[in-house]
Amino acid sequence: MxxxxxxxxxxxxxxxxxxxxxxxxxxxxxxxxxxSPSHDDxxxxxxxxxxxxxxxxxxxxxxKFGHVMYPKKSTTLLRDWDLWGPLLLCVTxxxxxxxxxxxxxxxxxxxxxxxxxxxWFGSVIITLNSKLLGGTISFFQSLCVLGYCIxxxxxxxxxxxxxxxxxxxxxxxxxxxxxVVASFGWSTFASTAFLADSQPPNRKALVVYPVFLFYFVISxxxxxxxxxxxxxxxxxxx
Amino acid sequence: xxxxxxxxxxxFDDAENLLAANRDATTISIGDxxxxxxxxxxxxxxxxxxxxxxxxxxxxxxxxxxxxxxxxYYQAFFxxxxxxxxxRIKGSVLPLPGKNxxxxxxxxxxxxxxxxxxxxxxxxxxxxxxxxxxFLVHLGQPQYHYMPEFRKVTIAATAIYSYAWLVPxxxxxxxxxxxxxxxxxxxxSFLEIVCVYGYSLFIYIPAAILWIIPIEWVRWITILVAMxxxxxxxxxxxxPAVRDDHRRIAIATISAVLILHALLAVGCKAYFFDAPxxxxxxxxxSIASGNRTVTAVKTx
Numbered sequence: 001m002x003x004x005x006x007x008x009x010x011x012x013x014x015x016x017x018x019x020x021x022x023x024x025x026x027x028x029x030x031x032x033x034x035x036s037p038s039h040d041d042x043x044x045x046x047x048x049x050x051x052x053x054x055x056x057x058x059x060x061x062x063x064k065f066g067h068v069m070y071p072k073k074s075t076t077l078l079r080d081w082d083l084w085g086p087l088l089l090c091v092t093x094x095x096x097x098x099x100x101x102x103x104x105x106x107x108x109x110x111x112x113x114x115x116x117x118x119x120w121f122g123s124v125i126i127t128l129n130s131k132l133l134g135g136t137i138s139f140f141q142s143l144c145v146l147g148y149c150i151x152x153x154x155x156x157x158x159x160x161x162x163x164x165x166x167x168x169x170x171x172x173x174x175x176x177x178x179x180v181v182a183s184f185g186w187s188t189f190a191s192t193a194f195l196a197d198s199q200p201p202n203r204k205a206l207v208v209y210p211v212f213l214f215y216f217v218i219s220x221x222x223x224x225x226x227x228x229x230x231x232x233x234x235x236x237x238x
Numbered sequence: 239x240x241x242x243x244x245x246x247x248x249x250f251d252d253a254e255n256l257l258a259a260n261r262d263a264t265t266i267s268i269g270d271x272x273x274x275x276x277x278x279x280x281x282x283x284x285x286x287x288x289x290x291x292x293x294x295x296x297x298x299x300x301x302x303x304x305x306x307x308x309x310x311y312y313q314a315f316f317x318x319x320x321x322x323x324x325x326r327i328k329g330s331v332l333p334l335p336g337k338n339x340x341x342x343x344x345x346x347x348x349x350x351x352x353x354x355x356x357x358x359x360x361x362x363x364x365x366x367x368x369x370x371x372x373f374l375v376h377l378g379q380p381q382y383h384y385m386p387e388f389r390k391v392t393i394a395a396t397a398i399y400s401y402a403w404l405v406p407x408x409x410x411x412x413x414x415x416x417x418x419x420x421x422x423x424x425x426x427s428f429l430e431i432v433c434v435y436g437y438s439l440f441i442y443i444p445a446a447i448l449w450i451i452p453i454e455w456v457r458w459i460t461i462l463v464a465m466x467x468x469x470x471x472x473x474x475x476x477x478p479a480v481r482d483d484h485r486r487i488a489i490a491t492i493s494a495v496l497i498l499h500a501l502l503a504v505g506c507k508a509y510f511f512d513a514p515x516x517x518x519x520x521x522x523x524s525i526a527s528g529n530r531t532v533t534a535v536k537t538x
Contacts, residue, residue: 132316224386
């Protein structure tokens with residue numbers, strides 16, 4: 001029973017002694033309203049047709065390809081990062097680099113596994129380097145950017161293979177050299193455009209140099225790709 | 239509360255006079271930094287006139303407090319700015335007598351960025367230059383089929399990385415062992431030795447590019463110049479650490495450092511770069527592996 005003391009009525013005095021009298025019923029029904037599926041706010045992606053699922057991812061990848069080909073400072077690549085694009089590019093590049101110089105007894109060009117390892121291991125090392133130097137970019141965002149910026153080099157590889165179909169003389173070498181150098185510059189420029197803001201200001205060169213080396217090595221592998229010959233005929237150029 | 243008139247400046251006697259009165263009193267002397275006793279010099283290093291030397295000296299004690307499995311522990315080894323890396327590279331190719339590389343440039347802030355990326359660049363520089371040089375040497379020969387010898391990159395990487403890590407490890411262990419026998423004034427930590435070795439390999443990158451020129455004496459002159467420059471940096475760095483030891487051991491250590499340095503250069507040149515001489519057609523199968531026995535078989 002609450003005893004009200006009128007003389008010295010401190011605040012909340014009534015709360016110090018609260019009891020529930022028996023004539024207040026404390027019982028009832030607790031039911032959870034079950035919402036019908038038609039009022040669901042989330043769109044369940046489990047029920048959509050497979051074509052839509054694949055197309056949505058392909059569109060995202062394609063949109064990022066577009067951003068790489070016309071690099072301007074945008075955060076799209078960083079915000080919605082995904083690793084499908086890099087995987088696709090890496091596998092394509094490794095497959096195309098593998099088909100040449102297949103002399104079985106002498107060592108020749110890089111094998112599929114070697115290209116794969118160089119690209120992924122190189123990207124991981126560069127990302128770790130950037131984070132150790134104090135960069136604010138996350139691990140997978142950096143992998144995403146580095147992988148997507150291989151796109152110009154993959155295009156160069158396709159062009160080189162087409163040019164090599166026409167012959168392996170000095171003219172084809174010069175054409176291939178120009179194409180590879182242009183795409184190397186494009187790749188490096190695109191990746192620095194995306195990565196520049198996340199680096200501490202007085203260490204930008206320290207972060208950009210490994211990226212430069214990475215794309216340089218890939219360009220070298222593309223440039224020195226030579227298709228296998230069945231005979232050791234006269235060969236004046238790579 | 240004391241009256242104003244009582245607040246007089248109190249003259250204190252000189253330290254000696256006070257000490258004469260009470261011999262057992264504890265004293266604290268705050269003197270000139272250069273007068274600090276010898277046994278503390280090892281941890282404090284030299285006070286130089288650069289502005290950031292104070293900061294690095296103070297921070298040196300705060301680093302490496304994170305556990306070795308955390309990310310922050312390794313971030314401490316990459317705490318360098320662009321201009322610092324460039325300064326260290328410059329210091330590794332310009333040996334100045336009396337200027338110790340470690341004391342002058344590293345100053346308790348050894349970094350792993352330089353050694354790591356200089357070694358990586360050197361691996362690719364040697365592999366690519368070797369490839370180009372072989373192509374130029376065998377240009378025009380009908381039985382030569384160009385191949386990008388990709389396996390050689392792995393071999394180059396193994397050789398250079400083991401040189402950059404195992405030799406400093408051995409040298410550090412040796413110096414620690416001698417330190418227990420003979421008290422040295424100067425001793426280096428393992429990371430500082432790795433740092434010196436990593437930066438001293440920088441001179442071989444332009445040397446490897448110059449080795450593309452298929453003229454034998456140009457290559458040998460390049461090796462000599464590179465060896466002299468970076469070898470003298472190494473000697474100037476490590477001489478203070480061994481000079482208090484027995485004469486013969488000191489000389490032996492320094493010569494071992496120089497010989498290993500030379501061996502790396504000569505070995506790379508021999509393995510990756512074919513000698514620019516005309517080979518016997520029957521040995522065309524071994525051209526790609528670049529062994530030196532070809533030079534013993536001269537056709538003219």
